[in-house]
Amino acid sequence: xxxxxxxxxxxxxxxxxxxxxxxxxxxxxxxxxxxxxxxxxxxxxxxxxxxxxxxxxxxxxxxxxxxxxxxxxxxxxxxxxxxxxxxxxxxxxxxxxxxxxxxxxxxxxxxxxxxxxxxxxxxxxxxxxxxxxxxxxxxxxxxxxxxxxxxxxxxxxxxxxxxxxxxxxxxxxxxxxxxxxxxxxxxxxxxxxxxxxxxxxxxxxxxxxxxxxxxxxxxxxxxxxxxxxxxxxxxxxxxxxxxxxxxxxxxxxxxxxxxxxxxxxxxxxxxxxxxxxxxxxxxxxxxxxxxxxxxxxxxxxxxxxxxxxxxxxxxxxxxxxxxxxxxxxxxxxxxxxxxxxxxxxxxxxxxxxxxxxxxxxxxxxxxxxxxxxxxxxxxxxxxxxxxxxxxxxxxxxxxxxxxxxxxxxxxxxxxxxxxxxxxxxxxxxxxxxxxxxxxxxxxxxxxx
Amino acid sequence: xxxxxxxxxxxxxxxxxxxxxxxxxxxxxxxxxxxxxxxxxxxxxxxxxxxxxxxxxxxxxxxxxxxxxxxxxxxxxxxxxxxxxxxxxxxxxxxxxxxxxxxxxxxxxxxxxxxxxxxxxxxxxxxxxxxxxxxxxxxxxxxxxxxxxxxxxxxxxxxxxxxxxxxxxxxxxxxxxxxxxxxxxxxxxxxxxxxxxxxxxxxxxxxxxxxxxxxxxxxxxxxxxxxxxxxxxxxxxxxxxxxxxxxxxxxxxxxxxxxxxxxxxxxxxxxxxxxxxxxxxxxxxxxxxxxxxxxxxxxxxxxxxxxxxxxxxxxxxxxxxxxxxxxxxxxxxxxxxxxxxxxxxxxxxxxxxxxxxxxxxxxxxxxxxxxxxxxxxxxxxxxxxxxxxxxxxxxxxxxxxxxxxxxxxxxxxxxxxxxxxxxxxxxxxxxxxxxxxxxxxxxxxxxxxxxxxxxxxxxxxxxxxxxxx
Numbered sequence: 001x002x003x004x005x006x007x008x009x010x011x012x013x014x015x016x017x018x019x020x021x022x023x024x025x026x027x028x029x030x031x032x033x034x035x036x037x038x039x040x041x042x043x044x045x046x047x048x049x050x051x052x053x054x055x056x057x058x059x060x061x062x063x064x065x066x067x068x069x070x071x072x073x074x075x076x077x078x079x080x081x082x083x084x085x086x087x088x089x090x091x092x093x094x095x096x097x098x099x100x101x102x103x104x105x106x107x108x109x110x111x112x113x114x115x116x117x118x119x120x121x122x123x124x125x126x127x128x129x130x131x132x133x134x135x136x137x138x139x140x141x142x143x144x145x146x147x148x149x150x151x152x153x154x155x156x157x158x159x160x161x162x163x164x165x166x167x168x169x170x171x172x173x174x175x176x177x178x179x180x181x182x183x184x185x186x187x188x189x190x191x192x193x194x195x196x197x198x199x200x201x202x203x204x205x206x207x208x209x210x211x212x213x214x215x216x217x218x219x220x221x222x223x224x225x226x227x228x229x230x231x232x233x234x235x236x237x238x239x240x241x242x243x244x245x246x247x248x249x250x251x252x253x254x255x256x257x258x259x260x261x262x263x264x265x266x267x268x269x270x271x272x273x274x275x276x277x278x279x280x281x282x283x284x285x286x287x288x289x290x291x292x293x294x295x296x297x298x299x300x301x302x303x304x305x306x307x308x309x310x311x312x313x314x315x316x317x318x319x320x321x322x323x324x325x326x327x328x329x330x331x332x333x334x335x336x337x338x339x340x341x342x343x344x345x346x347x348x349x350x351x352x353x354x355x356x357x358x359x360x361x362x363x364x365x366x367x368x369x370x371x372x373x374x375x376x377x378x379x380x381x382x383x384x385x386x387x388x389x390x391x392x393x394x395x396x397x398x399x400x401x402x403x404x405x406x407x408x409x410x411x412x413x414x415x416x417x418x419x420x421x422x423x424x425x426x427x428x429x430x431x432x433x434x435x436x437x438x439x440x441x442x443x444x445x446x447x448x
Numbered sequence: 449x450x451x452x453x454x455x456x457x458x459x460x461x462x463x464x465x466x467x468x469x470x471x472x473x474x475x476x477x478x479x480x481x482x483x484x485x486x487x488x489x490x491x492x493x494x495x496x497x498x499x500x501x502x503x504x505x506x507x508x509x510x511x512x513x514x515x516x517x518x519x520x521x522x523x524x525x526x527x528x529x530x531x532x533x534x535x536x537x538x539x540x541x542x543x544x545x546x547x548x549x550x551x552x553x554x555x556x557x558x559x560x561x562x563x564x565x566x567x568x569x570x571x572x573x574x575x576x577x578x579x580x581x582x583x584x585x586x587x588x589x590x591x592x593x594x595x596x597x598x599x600x601x602x603x604x605x606x607x608x609x610x611x612x613x614x615x616x617x618x619x620x621x622x623x624x625x626x627x628x629x630x631x632x633x634x635x636x637x638x639x640x641x642x643x644x645x646x647x648x649x650x651x652x653x654x655x656x657x658x659x660x661x662x663x664x665x666x667x668x669x670x671x672x673x674x675x676x677x678x679x680x681x682x683x684x685x686x687x688x689x690x691x692x693x694x695x696x697x698x699x700x701x702x703x704x705x706x707x708x709x710x711x712x713x714x715x716x717x718x719x720x721x722x723x724x725x726x727x728x729x730x731x732x733x734x735x736x737x738x739x740x741x742x743x744x745x746x747x748x749x750x751x752x753x754x755x756x757x758x759x760x761x762x763x764x765x766x767x768x769x770x771x772x773x774x775x776x777x778x779x780x781x782x783x784x785x786x787x788x789x790x791x792x793x794x795x796x797x798x799x800x801x802x803x804x805x806x807x808x809x810x811x812x813x814x815x816x817x818x819x820x821x822x823x824x825x826x827x828x829x830x831x832x833x834x835x836x837x838x839x840x841x842x843x844x845x846x847x848x849x850x851x852x853x854x855x856x857x858x859x860x861x862x863x864x865x866x867x868x869x870x871x872x873x874x875x876x877x878x879x880x881x882x883x884x885x886x887x888x889x890x891x892x893x894x895x896x897x898x899x900x901x902x903x904x905x906x907x908x909x910x911x912x913x914x915x916x917x
Contacts, residue, residue, distance in 0.1 A: 047550045047649075051769050053543065054530045054552060054649040058685045086765055088797075097768025278797035280806055283656035283762060285685050 010206040010242050013214060014234060015164035016172060017201040018179060019157050021131060022066045022189050027154040028130045029057030029100065036151035037195055041136070049154035051095030056284050057130075059084070063156035064107065064128060064288075066188035068298050070158055071108020071126040073182050073305055078295045082107050083287035084128075087277045092148055093133035101129035101159075103279040105287075113178050114307070121175050122163040131155040158189075164203070164214065169234040172202060176227050181306050185331045193226050200224040204237040206245060217253040221265050224258045233258045233265055240265070309334055317341060317351035326359050333358065333365050340370035347378050356435065386431040395440055398423040409445055417441055451476035452612045453914070456521055456669040459615055463510055463520050470510065470520025473615075474503035474564050477522040481566065481613045484917050489588045490598075490607035492527050493535050494567040502564040509562065517676050519562030524614035526605050527568040528575055529660070530649040531555050538651040539583040539604075540573035541781040542770045552649020553681045554618060554660050561676040566614055569604030574767070575620065575653040576785045577601055578628055578852035579845040584783055587842060590633060591915040592881050596839035599629030599855070601653075605663045606633040611917060616673055617663040622653045623755050623863040624835075624856030626661050627871035627886055631834035634873040634882025636901070636911065637663045638670040639859075641892050642866035643688040645674075646681035654762040655686075657755075657863055666911060667872065667902040671695035674894055690892055698895035699902045705737045706900060709827030711745035714858055718836045725875030725883040726833050729904060733831075736903055741827055746819050750812065751860035752853045757796050757809035758864070764793025788849055817865045820890075829900055830888040832858055834871040838881035862888045870894075872901045873910040882910075 027034045030048035047055035071078055085103040106127035113121045133153040137146050160179065166172050180191045180198060191198040201222050205215040219241065221233045241251045256265040281287070304312070306328045313324040313334065328334045337358055341351045357363065357377055398420050399406060408416035421438050428437070451473050454462065462468050478496055485491065499522060506520035525531065528538040530548035532555075537543040551559070558565070572582040580603025581587035588603045590596040591611040598607045602619030606629035609617045619626045621639040630637025638661045645660045652658060662673030678692040708730065715723050730740050767790055772778035782790070796805035823830060835855060845851040853860070862869050868889050875883040889897040905911060 047548075052530075052548065052550070053536070053538070053546065053651040053769070054528075054548070054647075055550075056648050056684050056686075058683060088765060088768055090768070090771060092771075092773050095769060095774075097771055098765060276799045278765075278794065278799070278802075280761060280765070280797050280802065283654075283686075 009209055010245065011209050012166070012168055012234075012238055013164045013205045013207055014166035014168070014172060015203045016162045016166065016175070017203070018160045018176070019199040019201075020070075020160065020183055020189050020191055021197045022063050022156040022158060023197075024060055024062045024066065024156055026060060028060050028063050028128075028156040029154055032154065034155045036155065039151055041147070041149035041151060044151040045153070049095075050150055051097075051153075057100055057282075059285055060156060065298065066156070066186070067107050067126060067128040067158045068295070069186050069188055069302060070160070070183060071111065072299055072302055073186055074108070074111035074113060074123050074126060074160070076108035076111030076123060076126055078108050078290065078298070079105055080290050080292070080295075081105055081287060082290075084282040084285045085279045086282050087129075087279055089275055089277060091132070092146065093135050093153070095133065095150065095153060099129060099132065100282055100285070102127035107288075113175055113182075115171055115174050115178070119165075119167075119171065121165045121171070124161045124163050126158060126160050129157050129159060131157045169231040169238075172234060173227055173231050176200070176230065178306070181329060185303055185305055187303075187331075196225060198225075200230045202230060202234055204234055204241070205251070206238065206241050217251055219251060219253070219265075220255045222255060222257050222268070229258055229260065232263055236263065236265055303331070313337070317355070319351055319355045323352075323355045323359060327355060336365040336370055340373050343371050343374045344377070347374055349374060349377050353377065360435065380433045380435075386428065391428070391432055391440070394427045395424050395437065395444065398427070399441070399444060406445065406448070417445065450480070450612070452480040452615075454615060455665045456518070456616050456672055457666065459521055460519075464515075470503040470506040470522075470564060471500065473520065474499050474522045474566075477566060477614060480611075484591070484611050484613060487589060487594050487917065488591060488607050488611055488613075489586055490569055490604040490611065490613055491524065491567045492537065492539055492570045492583070492585050492604065495534055495565060496567075498534075499564050499566050506562055506564060514562075516560075516562035517672055518558060520564060521562070521615050522564040522566050523558065524566050524569045524605060524608040524617045525555065525558075526602050526617070526619045527571050528620060528651040528653075529555050529568075529618060530651070531565070531568075534568065536568065536651070537585075538574045539571045539585055540783065540786070541584040542777050542779075543651075543775055544584070545776045548649070550649065553646035553683055554677055555649065557676055558618065566608075569602070569608050569617060569619075571604055572601040572785070573783050574651070574763075574786055575601040575622060575625055576763070576789055576852075577845060578624055578855040579840075580604060580629070581842065581845055582783060582785050589842070590839045590881075591917055592634065592839065593879070595842055596881065597632065597842055597844060599632035599835070599839065600852075601625040601629075602637075602663060603629045606630050606635055606637065609633070609635045609663050609665055610915060612914070616665070616669055618660065618673075618677070619663045620650055620658060620660045621863070622657045622659075622759065624852070624859040626659075626663060627834050627859050627869055628856055630663050630871045631873075631884030631886075632839040632882065634876075634884070634910070634913065634915075635663055635665060636667055636670045636873075637661070637871040638674060638894070638898070639863070639869050640674060640678060640894055641688070641868045643686050644692075644868070644892065644894065645677045646679075646684040646687050648681055648683040652762075652766040654759040655766060656758065656762060657866075667870070667898060667905045668696060668699065670870065671699045671898045671902075674898075678894075688892065693895050695895050695898055699898040702895070702899040705739065706828035706896070707739045707741050707826070708733060708900075709741055709743040709745075709823055709830040710832065711743050711830065713745065713747040714832035716747075718833050718858075719838065719877075721877045722833045722836070722838065722883050726831070726885045729874040729885050729908075730831060732907060733900070733904060736907065738900075743823050743826055743830070745823055745830070746816060746861065748857050748861050751816060751864050752850075752857060754809045754812045754816065755860045755864055756792075756850075756853055757805050758813065760789045760793035761797050761806050762793070763789045764791075764797065785849070813864050816861055820862070820865045820867060824890045828889070829897055830862075831885055832888075834858060834884040834886040838877045838879075838883060859886065867891060868894045868897055870897045870901045872905060874904070874908070875910060876913070
């Protein structure tokens with residue numbers, strides 16, 4: 001079995017569930033702080049998130065707003081009626097014996113994310129639920145014990161579920177980057193996978209290339225906490241399942257876990273052991289009946305999202321698609337750029353230059369302000385007190401004297417240009433900026 | 449007259465006029481408890497020391513002229529209300545060691561009103577029953593005849609009031625758990641509208657139905673207790689934001705004549721002695737100028753099926769947290785009744801059965817809500833017997849898994865609809881057991897049902913009778 005058979009005989013069918021922890025000040029159903037990361041165990045708890053007898057959940061308005069904002073940003077329909085449900089299962093980190101989640105009437109449904117190749121990944125639903133506590137397996141007084149930390153119990157989680165629309169792991173990765181970017185733009189979550197703030201559960205199966213129907217089995221992989229592990233887990237599963245299919249069998253419908261150390265998936269629970277969650281409407285929380293005006297208000301609060309922002313930057317400032325892409329990865333960087341452009345206008349600095357400086361010099365927008373950046377650019381311009389002809393001559397000389405570097409560059413070793421920049425800079429003795437020199441050299445090289 | 453025999457209103461007057469102190473009143477109740485408890489077993493936990501401290505504090509405040517609705521009044525609290533630092537077990541073995549680290553909202557409210565808490569009253573374990581003999585700590589007994597059941601699940605609460613152990617009691621009702629024991633013990637039981645009184649800190653039975661409320665010696669006391677207990681609670685999302693009312697004032701001032709609805713099905717199969725007592729009460733109300741009108745409500749038997757499904761389903765969910773990991777005892781510590789309810793509820797919520805049971809029961813619940821809404825277009829209140837029988841003999845609930853549902857058949861429809869109801873004594877049977885009727889009103893019209901019950905109480909003296917202990 002090799003990857004060729006995989007691509008010619010089978011087509012992957014991949015869907016994705018993503019959990020995102022919202023960064024609200026308090027938890028989903030109580031007043032405890034939801035900022036549990038790195039805190040001492042069980043210091044952020046109360047009767048509600050400990051599930052003590054008699055305690056009742058009161059929903060966090062901010063969290064629900066966050067969930068609806070995510071739904072709207074993903075072009076979802078927002079249901080005018082929605083409610084919480086109880087999802088029952090037994091696990092020591094679940095203090096009530098059920099998780100408050102949403103089943104039949106989630107806050108948002110039927111949205112999509114558009115990938116760069118114009119493929120539409122449909123989003124089935126966006127719903128709100130509470131996080132569980134955390135089990136810590138460790139040795140205590142030389143006994144192996146399982147300890148429970150309820151600091152995370154009740155932290156608001158948004159679950160985003162796609163249709164099985166992905167063709168490969170690449171697409172999943174792009175989708176995740178876009179999703180993370182959108183959520184960060186909304187400022188409702190920090191969505192750092194390495195802190196457990198964003199978690200992934202792909203479901204993967206293979207259908208015959210010539211068949212349209214979905215396969216009669218599905219494998220779900222749990223416990224993944226990085227983009228690259230999602231990719232690896234999917235690719236591992238595709239290979240594993242195709243060899244099973246090749247041998248004439250059908251892979252088992254099951255839940256598998258991702259083993260971070262061995263980079264493989266391992267079986268956890270098969271279909272026969274599938275859970276019956278016994279969902280029913282949460283009687284402790286009245287259902288939500290939204291008015292259209294309320295939804296419109298949420299809609300108005302949605303900031304400009306990455307795709308629109310990118311298109312507008314290209315349109316307004318005539319920067320390249322590539323630059324716009326990089327500048328809009330984070331909202332803060334894009335905002336910084338626009339602010340700097342405004343300041344730059346007064347100093348005759350064009351947007352393109354600002355974009356270049358921001359991208360190439362990897363300016364940390366957290367530690368500086370736009371005006372400061374423009375001041376630096378103006379200052380660096382001043383040192384270019386060198387005669388243009390002289391500058392051209394020095395550069396030409398560097399190019400003539402280093403045919404090897406030129407050849408390398410032409411072969412595709414783009415780094416070779418830095419050698420030429422270095423040679424020129426030595427002669428210039430700081431009378432021109434490296435950026436400017438690099439720009440000119442590239443223009444020359446591309447013209448040859 | 450003994451101090452412990454006083455109503456809240458009488459005791460308040462005496463305290464304010466310095467005829468006696470809260471410490472004296474509290475000691476009188478504690479003495480009374482000591483003398484009758486061996487016969488009755490109304491309490492599962494007594495907090496004598498704490499009560500005397502609270503009474504001392506109340507005396508200090510009374511001395512400084514402080515006025516609070518329950519200042520210095522000794523009351524009992526049902527064992528399913530969490531009290532910070534006090535054993536709270538819901539009379540079940542599963543929680544026999546549970547000491548909550550927090551107060552239920554109702555407990556906080558009575559504390560702020562200045563009440564003295566005597567202890568926790570016995571109940572059917574986890575409130576699963578209408579007899580109080582399914583308590584894991586032994587049955588309570590009816591003060592009118594100790595060979596009889598007090599009813600339940602707030603059986604201990606009703607006994608504590610009927611036997612003058614406490615001046616008043618805080619109980620809770622899911623379907624009948626306030627009204628039915630109040631009826632069997634001949635005291636006043638008020639079940640407020642669902643969402644009128646906070647459930648925060650009340651160990652849940654069926655979350656969509658549970659309603660805390662008072663059990664008292666008089667209608668006026670019930671109105672006063674409601675003023676203390678009622679109101680929106682930011683810790684309970686199902687409490688109503690509607691403002692509460694000056695219930696005592698409205699209860700006394702209102703004088704307009706009401707139309708009372710009666711439905712034949714509510715008298716069907718009811719003990720003839722009870723039927724005639726309730727009919728006499730209706731005549732009495734007619735003499736006061738009120739109108740009695742026949743209406744057609746759904747037969748209450750339909751409510752049994754709906755109630756059973758909804759309640760068992762919610763119970764199975766609410767008891768899931770007692771998973772053996774915390775609280776010290778495993779699921780094998782659940783009594784038979786809890787086990788039965790968990791199994792039935794788990795079944796009715798299972799995939800493939802949900803629509804046939806829970807979802808259908810919810811639909812019928814809506815029909816029952818609409819049925820009452822229609823009735824309240826024609827009449828102001830509905831009156832019927834509270835219970836089809838007087839207090840049954842001890843042991844009656846044994847081997848009868850549906851004992852509670854049958855005993856509570858007449859309160860279940862209004863419970864399912866979430867309506868308020870009050871039970872008040874309206875006679876005695878040949879064998880000297882109390883007979884009670886209930887007044888049911890529209891949502892948040894507690895003032896109206898209190899008013900009707902109060903008018904009746906003013907012209908009769910049933911509630912002045914005391915059991916011979």
